Amino acid sequence: MHFPDIQNTPMNRQIDLVGIEDFVMPLKVLQRDSDDAQEVVATVKAGVRLVGQRGINMSRIPQVLLKYDLLAPDYLETVLPALCEAEEADESMLTVAFPFKRDFVAPVSGFRGPLYFPCGISGSLRLGEEIERWTTVQVQVISTCPCSKSLVISQGYGAPHMQRAFVWLSVKESEGLTYFEDLIDLVLEIAPRPYPVVKRSDEAEIAKRCWDLPFFVEDLASRIADAVDERFKVCEFEVRVRSEESIHHHDAFATIRRRR
Numbered sequence: 001m002h003f004p005d006i007q008n009t010p011m012n013r014q015i016d017l018v019g020i021e022d023f024v025m026p027l028k029v030l031q032r033d034s035d036d037a038q039e040v041v042a043t044v045k046a047g048v049r050l051v052g053q054r055g056i057n058m059s060r061i062p063q064v065l066l067k068y069d070l071l072a073p074d075y076l077e078t079v080l081p082a083l084c085e086a087e088e089a090d091e092s093m094l095t096v097a098f099p100f101k102r103d104f105v106a107p108v109s110g111f112r113g114p115l116y117f118p119c120g121i122s123g124s125l126r127l128g129e130e131i132e133r134w135t136t137v138q139v140q141v142i143s144t145c146p147c148s149k150s151l152v153i154s155q156g157y158g159a160p161h162m163q164r165a166f167v168w169l170s171v172k173e174s175e176g177l178t179y180f181e182d183l184i185d186l187v188l189e190i191a192p193r194p195y196p197v198v199k200r201s202d203e204a205e206i207a208k209r210c211w212d213l214p215f216f217v218e219d220l221a222s223r224i225a226d227a228v229d230e231r232f233k234v235c236e237f238e239v240r241v242r243s244e245e246s247i248h249h250h251d252a253f254a255t256i257r258r259r260r
Contacts, residue, residue: 012052017093019047020061027098029071032179037070040098046079048089060086071096071121073176076133080125095122100137100180106195106202107209113196115140119180136170137183141191142206143243144214162210163246165191165217169224172236186231190223191215217241217254225256235260 023044028037046061064082068075076094083092097120105112118138125131141164148160167187171178192209195202215223221241228237236259243252 015050017047021045032181042098045095048087049091076123090127093124107205108201109199111197139167139187144210146214161247165243168240170238171234217252221254
């Protein structure tokens with residue numbers, strides 16, 4: 001039986017980007033401290049530029065994605081051209097997001113458990129030009145207000161307000177991929193962290209660290225940006241911090257973008 005190929009009907013149109021999103025697939029991610037790749041469930045968005053026809057062959061995109069199941073340094077160099085070839089397109093893009101597991105040990109009790117960090121990569125390709133690639137991590141930290149701490153010290157009683165804060169760190173690279181662990185560790189070296197299992201002895205130690213390291217969102221964004229400048233040879237990056245304020249009816253945020 002013949003099925004008409006309607007999407008390939010010639011048409012005078014141009015679509016900047018067309019494809020699929022929220023495609024869920026298994027993926028293996030290389031790890032910095034292990035020879036074994038971490039198996040994750042990834043959510044993917046992928047598309048191409050369309051010129052001169054009614055639509056793309058949509059089913060070809062998941063076929064390409066499922067063919068490459070290892071997130072290695074050359075992943076974008078492999079998948080983006082394959083998308084262009086499959087769809088006979090001159091431009092393609094790809095975004096891959098997944099939870100990345102790290103184990104942490106509580107500071108006093110020693111209880112070990114996993115934390116999951118939303119991570120991902122994104123890239124775009126125009127044939128004949130270099131690939132644009134970004135690596136992104138999201139890290140939860142603990143924020144303590146410096147003003148609140150100062151009031152406690154001056155009044156001699158009370159407790160500074162603390163809250164969850166989140167950091168999004170994205171780096172644009174000219175080649176390869178930075179290990180997700182390196183970006184996560186950079187943030188956790190600068191700000192106090194939560195732990196999977198917290199006993200009373202751990203809580204006391206965490207509270208002490210928060211007291212010793214208070215920060216505004218402006219402080220944390222600046223410290224992370226300076227650390228990226230010192231440690232990573234990237235051509236562009238963005239740091240975004242959001243604090244879920246505990247005594248205010250709003251959140252606070254700060255963003256820094258730097259290009260080299």
